[in-house]
Amino acid sequence: MIHDKYEAVIGLEVHAQLLTRTKIFSGDSIAFGAAPNTHVSPVSLAHPGTLPVMNKEVIGLTVKLGLAMNCKIVAHNYFARKNYFYPDLPKGYQTSQHTDPICVGGFLPIDTINGKKNVQLNRIHMEEDAGKSIHDISEKNTCIDLNRAGTPLLEIVTEPDLHSAEEAYTFITELRKLLRWLGVCDGNMEEGSLRCDANISVRLKGTTTLGKRVEVKNLNSIRNVKKAIEIEVERLIKITESGEKIKQETRSFNADNNSTFSLRSKEEADDYRYFPEPDLPPFFITDAYIKSIKDAMPPLPATLQQKYIQQYQLSSYDAAAICTDKEDVFLYDSIVEKIPNYKSAANWVTGPIRNYCIENNIAVQSFPLPVSKIAELINLTDSGKVHFNIASSKLMLALIENKNETAESLAATMNLLQENNTDALAKWVEETLNAMPDKVKEYQAGKKTLIGLFAGQVKKLSKGKADMQAVTKLLEEKLGIRNDGSYNLQKL
C-alpha cells in the first residue's frame, strides 16, 4: 500500500467564540441571530474618536481554558493591530494577540488507537471577530452584517502533532467538550461559534522534516474536518507520488461534493504590518489572579473519569459516557450520593434519562423527576422487583405523570411488579415442564437451547410478571436434577 509509505502531519487552528454577554471591547451584545446591524455601537462601527475598553471576562475565560489545557500563562500582555482591508472589518485592522499570545505551550490528552496521547499546543490567543459578508441574499450586492464585529474569539493552535483524520476528529471532539464544560464556548459549529482550519502535509514515514502544507478553511462540522483531511492527505500523497511539487496554499472545503479547491497561494499572502495597539493599555496577570481562577475551576472530565473508574469501579466506557456533559455528571453525583449503586446509576443516567431528554428536547437539568424518585426506580430494579426494561420505559413515564406516588406503589397499581416468590415461580415451572414431557426429554438429551422455550412458556403463564432471571435459575435447577430420562412432578 502506498499509503503505508507516508505519514500525515496535521496542525489545527481553532477559533472559539467566547460565552461572554458582551463584545471584547464594547458593551454590544454578542447574542446570535439578532436582526442585522442591531448590535453595533459606534465602537463596533469604528467611528473616528471611539475607544475600545477591554472586557475583563474575556481574560478570565482565556486563563481558565489555558489552565485546563496545561498552558503557561504569560504575565505581561498586550494587543496588536493586524492590518488588512475587508468590507466586513470596519476598523481596517483586527485587534489581536497574534504576535504575543496569553497562553503558550500546553497539551490536551486524547485517546488514539495507539493509546493515550497528549496533543501538544502551540498557543491560545485572544482576538476579535470580524463582521459577516453575506453574498446570497441580493443578486447584485454583498450585504454586510456587523453584529459579529468585535465578538471575542480565542484562537487555539496545535503543534503539527496530529497524524490522522481520526486523531484530528478526536481532538476537536475533546476540545469542544472541554470548552462547553468550562463554559468558555458553546461549541456550536453550525452557528459558527466554533470554527476550525486544518493545516495538512505529508512526509515519508520515518522522516522528521515537515512537508509543504496546505491550509483548509471553512470546516463547519467535526465530520467535515475529518473528511477534508482524508481528502487532502490522499491528494497530497498522489501529487508527491507523481513527482510534482506541492504548492503551499489555502484551500476551501466544499461539503456538497466532498472536495477541496484552491482559494489562494501563499505567495500572495498578505503582510499584516502588525504593531502594538495604542488604544489599549498592556495588562498584567498576577499569580493571585491565576490562583483565583484555578480555585473556582470545576473538576475536569478526565479527573472525574479517573475517579469513577477507580473509586466506583465503573468501566472506562461508562465513565466516559457520563462525563460527556457536566449536567450528566451533576445528576450522576447526586444519585450516587443517595444510593451508592454506581453501575446502575450510570446505566440510568446514560440510558433512559438521557434518551428521555433527547426525545423531549430538554436539558438534563430539566429532567422532570427529582433524584429521590430516580433512586426509587433504581432500587426497584436492583432488588429485582421490576425488570429494568419495564422500569425504564413504562414505570418511569408513569412516575413522571404521578410524582406524588412512590415508584413501588405505582408499579403495584400498574401490575408491573415481578413475581420472584420461589413458590409461585416453581408452580409455573412445574406446569410448563409437565405440559412438555417430550421437550424435557430432548433437553435432557442435550438440546440445551430448549431452555428458551420453557422460559417463554413460564413468562406466558405468569402474564409477563415472572422475574426471568430467577425463572432461568429455577428451570436449570429442576432440569439438572433429572437423570432417569423421565419427568416426575413429585421430585420437583
Ligand code: ADP
Ligand atoms: P500561520 O499562522 O501562517 O497559519 P503557523 O506557523 O502559526 O502559521 O501554523 C499554523 C498551524 O499550522 C499550526 O497548527 C501548525 O501546527 C500547523 N503547521 C505548520 N506547519 C505545518 C506542516 N508542515 N504540516 C502540517 N501542519 C503544519
Ligand code: MG
Ligand atoms: Mg493559519
